[in-house]
Amino acid sequence: MPLPSRLWLQHFDRAARSGLSLREQLCASLRAHARARRSAVAERLPASRVLAADLGLSRATVEAAYAQLQAEGLLERRHGSGSYLRATPTQATRAAVPGASRPATLSARGQLALRIGGCVDPLTPLPFAAGSPDLRAFPWALWQRLGRRRQGDAPALARYQDPQGLPELRDALAEHLQAARGLAGRPDQLLILTSSQQALQLLASLLLDPGDCVWMEDPGYRGAAACFAAAGARVQPVQVDAEGLCPQADLPPPRLIYLTPAHQYPLGVRLSPARRAQILALARQHGAWVIEDDYDSDFHDAATALPALQTQDPDGRVVYLGTFSKTLMPGLRLAYAQLPDRxxxxxxxxxSLQDGHSNGWFQALVADFIGGGHYATHLRAMRRLYNARRTLLQQGLAAELPWARVLAPEGCGLQLCVALPQGQGDRLSRAAARAGVVTPGLHSLQKTLDAWLLGFAALTPAEIEGAIARLAPLRP
Amino acid sequence: MPLPSRLWLQHFDRAARSGLSLREQLCASLRAHARARRSAVAERLPASRVLAADLGLSRATVEAAYAQLQAEGLLERRHGSGSYLRATPTQATRAAVPGASRPATLSARGQLALRIGGCVDPLTPLPFAAGSPDLRAFPWALWQRLGRRRQGDAPALARYQDPQGLPELRDALAEHLQAARGLAGRPDQLLILTSSQQALQLLASLLLDPGDCVWMEDPGYRGAAACFAAAGARVQPVQVDAEGLCPQADLPPPRLIYLTPAHQYPLGVRLSPARRAQILALARQHGAWVIEDDYDSDFHDAATALPALQTQDPDGRVVYLGTFSKTLMPGLRLAYAQLPDRxxxxxxxxxSLQDGHSNGWFQALVADFIGGGHYATHLRAMRRLYNARRTLLQQGLAAELPWARVLAPEGCGLQLCVALPQGQGDRLSRAAARAGVVTPGLHSLQKTLDAWLLGFAALTPAEIEGAIARLAPLRP
Known part of the structure; x- marks a missing residue:
């Protein structure tokens, strides 16, 4: 005589506490039972009618569980002999589909994205992985207080939101951008996005047809170059000198010019007033758009920074981009674009077709953070903190790695660009990696550059000094 | 003798408390001063050297503030006469750029998106706007407890994250999908996204070349149709009968078939086992991909639901989509796709090129919510709640609007589809709007349908009854 089902299926009672439906509980119990048997031989199951009666379930529930396990390849129905359970799925029990099978293939866009590859920021701020702010120095207690104050709004903020962004955030941000960057835009010219990368991708779709030419600073920001290339554009490298982007006379006409005027990424130079006028004139002449990626200007010395390039745009062709990834935290997924009205x-x-809108809760918290004056305070504190760390890094490099020449030594921001002795970049980077130090290179479309872009902002003084000490034995 | 600057610029002390930099404070003070004067005539400013001495600022700070106001069009430098401040910007003070100006234009993709239009979900759950879960019934206290328990992880979760999604969330989700939908996928086959819409857009880019044909259920989900059209595809409407998508013999060969097998959107029918086999066979024959949009199956009766279509896919051509927008909250911005390995x-x-990754904090909270068994509990509670509301709505319709015929009356989910008397749809919808009731229509690529899709899940019994009462006077 077979065991009663309740004894045979010992996992069923345990699973009953898990909060699953009865069908799900039964499936989970049967899976656990099969795994616990550790046998490759399938075990015959009780008839659904018997199991249902023994467990006090409806027969429909047991039949549904059996059907699901069958679909998973764990249960086999043998005609005239009943149902058999195994621990691992068999491919053979999957639906057999008659006829020839033609493979489904990737689109040209998909293949292009695969060739270009992704663009992933460093997940942990190891010395000297670039690009991360110091999240340990973030005012978490204040942030949590702001969150508690908003708890009553949580249900409304959890709804679908305005694709343009929470009006409160756009109001607060417009005021901040006017004070900090001289931008006279209205809140309804701001679009809240999840990241600068999303802004670039959106603009690449809106502004570029396949084959169009994009002028990019070289060396420049790989995320932008990859994004334009993935949209089918031809990315034209343009050299950078001490005044910033320096367009040669023989460049193909651009549909779009991508720029980091406040603090060229990665070299750190500032686009000069003369070059600003020249680039805007070229854009007018060619009917080109301009993207001003103001990725880290909030860390600049406000007394000497130039206003945003967009403030000089007479006819609505400059799109201004900024992000909270560097000033607050990358995990937020909040950035913004100030767009020409048209x-x-x-x-x-x-x-709205691409991903609807941004997270409502964090938009509200950032609006409160800006509106309460905490953003300006935080930026000032981070400027001081990062400048001190930058000074420490520069002093350490000067003392221990005198062969590494700091570019833009009066700079600011989250990372430091250093030039290495000619032809030594690869060897020094490999030696640094062996010493346990990450030394990100520069991205150039044309050549291998002997240079490092060292991220220091997220590192404590001890971490900076420790990493310098590990690099000190390197010799060019 | 002119007034000392401290008296003249009365706003400066006030602004000093605001936490801005000195340059920003000075700009803000000068703007406020100009506005307070309420005069269209520009006022001459003190020389920067004088103002700096009077206010105890560096001259560089004052010069930077003047430069910024100049860029904003608020300050005019008159040669030999000094600087003049006005309350409103003048276009003329913006940089004049010589030469002809050619306008920058939208790309073909941008123009196409504009023609197609956006796809915005209802921001507030008015009766009977469709698609929103009940956020008032969400277990907020539990959610906040989970948040407090995670506070120590906040800095790590605020970093850049894995583009594929937080591993903890993918682990918890894979287990849930196996139990609930029979999906045998591994966590590394899951991709966490911000929304089903993002999944559709990503897949449209990856799987469709311009001109490719997509089979869509008709009536169907407008967000998907718009997304495929925006990618340049030809969207082929396919009729739906009582067994779901019903492909006629003369359809053009598809590159992609988009389906809602568990609960056809919007009609509510379930794709029959025979039709499932037929559609998979057609996909194999044509080398087509299949998107299974399982947008609301978590609200179905688990004992009678069929396993996901992807469980029957023998050769990796079915992409499975699900979302937390309906089961938890839309504002989270979290959804997922289970992809064939290749x-x-x-x-x-x-x-990673499009928008990097999803918010780390909410991914962790959802992982805890699932892993702690709260998700299964919540889904059961919402199933009960929504089924009761659906029953109430059906009873109200039967009693007060007998001319509105409920389709799929044994259904479930968040909305109810009702057929209206032939040719009366527009007039009845206008009359409903005059009575203050939203009655979303169905989206068809071919014809105007006399039907409503009534969202009831987010409405209390009183709200449902009130809206029915407002509709009761309508006559076909």
């Missing part, structure tokens, strides 16, 4: 309708349509 | 590398590359 771009907004298409940008909103495409944004 | 699609993951391209999907990850494109996702």
């Amino acid at each position: 771009l907004m309708p298409a940008a909103l349509a495409l944004r | 699609l993951m590398p391209a999907a990850l590359a494109l996702r």
Whole structure:
């Protein structure tokens, strides 16, 4: 005589506490039972009618569980002999589909993205992985207080949101951008996005047809170059000198010019007033758009920074981008674009088709953070902190790695660009890696550069000094 | 003799408390001063040297503030006469750029998105706007407890994250999907996204070349149709009958078939086992991909639901999509796709180029919510709640609007589809709007349908009854 089901299926009672439906509980119990048997031989199951009666379930529930396990390849129905359970799925029990099978293939866009590759920021701020702010220095207690104050709004903020962004955040941000960057835009010219990368991708779709030419600073920001290339554009490297982007006379006409005027990424130079006028004139002449990626200007010395390039744009062709990834935290997924009025309708349509809108809760918290004056305070504190760390890094490099020449030594921001002795970049980077130090290179479309882009902002003084000490034995 | 600057610029002390930099404070003071004067005539400013001495600032700070106001069009430098401040910007003070100006234009993709238009979900759950879960019934106290328990992880979760999604969330989700939908996928086959819409957009890029044909259920989900059209595809409407998608013999061959097998959106029918086999066979024959959008199956009766279509896919051509927008909250911005292995590398590359990754904090909270068994409990509670509301709505319709015929009356989910008397749809919808009731229509690529899709899940019994009462006077 077979065991009663309750004894045979010992996992069923345990699973009953898990909060699953009865069908799900039964499936989970049967899976656990099969795994616990550790046998490759399938075990015959009780008839569904018997198991249902023994466990006090409806027969429909047991039948549904058996059907699900069958679909998973764990249960086999043998005609005239009943149902058999095994621990691992068999491919053979999956639905057999008659006829020839043609493989489904990737689109040209998909293949292009695969060839270009992704663009992933460093997940942990190891010395000297670039690009991360110091999240240990973030005012978490204040942030949590702001969160508690907003708890009553949580249900409303959990709804679907305006694709353009929470109005409160756009109001607070417009005021901040006017004070900090001289931007006279209205809140309804701001579009809240999840990241600068999303802004670049959206603009690449809106502004570029396949084959169009994009002028990019070289060396420059790989995330932008990859994004334009993935949109089918031809990315034209343009050299950078001490005044910033320096367009040679023989460049192909651009549809778009991508720039980091405040603090060229990665070299750290500032676009000069003369070059600003020249680039805007070229854009007017060619009917080109300009993207001003103001990725880290909030860390600049406000007394000497130039206003944003967009403030000099007479005819609405400059798109201004900023992000909270560097000033607050990358995990937030909040960034913004100030758009010329005529771009907004298409940008909103495409944004809503692409991913709807940004997280409501964090938009509200950032609005409160800015509106309460905490953002300006935080930026000042981080400027001081990062400048001290930058000074420490520069002093350490000068003392221990005199062969590494700091570019833009009066700079600021989250990372430091250093030039290495000619032809030594690869060897020194490998030696640094063996010493346990990450030394990100520069991204150039044209050549291998002997240089490092060292991220220091997220590192404590001890971490900076420790990493310098590990690099000190390196010799060019 | 002019007034000392401290008296003249009365706003400066006030602004000093605001936490801005000195340059920003001075700019803000000068703007406020100009506005307070309420005069269209520009006022001459003290020389920067004088103002700096009077206010105890460096001259560089004052010069930087003047430069910024100049860029904003608020300050005019008159040669030999000094600087003049006005309350409103003048266009003329913006940089004049010589030469002809050619306008920058939208790309073909941008124009297409503009023609297609956006796809925005209802921001507030008015009766009977469709698609929102009940956020008032969400277990907020539990959610906040989970948040407090994670506070120590906040700095790590605020970093850049894995583009594929937080491993903890993928682990918890893989287990849930196996129990609930019979999906045998591994956590590394899951991709965490911000929304189903983002999944559709990503897949449209990866799987469709311009001109490719996509089979869509008709009536169907407009967000998907718009997304495929924006990618340049031809969207082929396919009729739906009582067994679900019903492909006629003369359809053009598809590159992609988009389906809602568990609960056809919007009609509510379930794709029959025979039709499942037929569609998979057609996909194999044509080398087509299949998207299974399982948007609301978590609200179905688990004992009678069929396993996901992907469980029957023998050769990795079915992509499975699900979302937390309906089961938890739309504002989270979290959804997921289970991908065939060979699609993951391209999907990850494109996702990282498009918007990097999803919010780390909410991924962790959802992982805890699932792992702690709260998700299964919540789904059961919402199933009960929504089924009771659906029953109430059906009873109200039967009693007060007998001319509105409920389709799929044994259904479930968040909305109810009702057929209206032939040719009366527009007039009845306008009358409902005048009575203050939203009655979303169905989206068809071919014809105007006389039907409503009534969202009831987010409405209390009183709200449902009130809206029915407002509709009761309508006559076909």
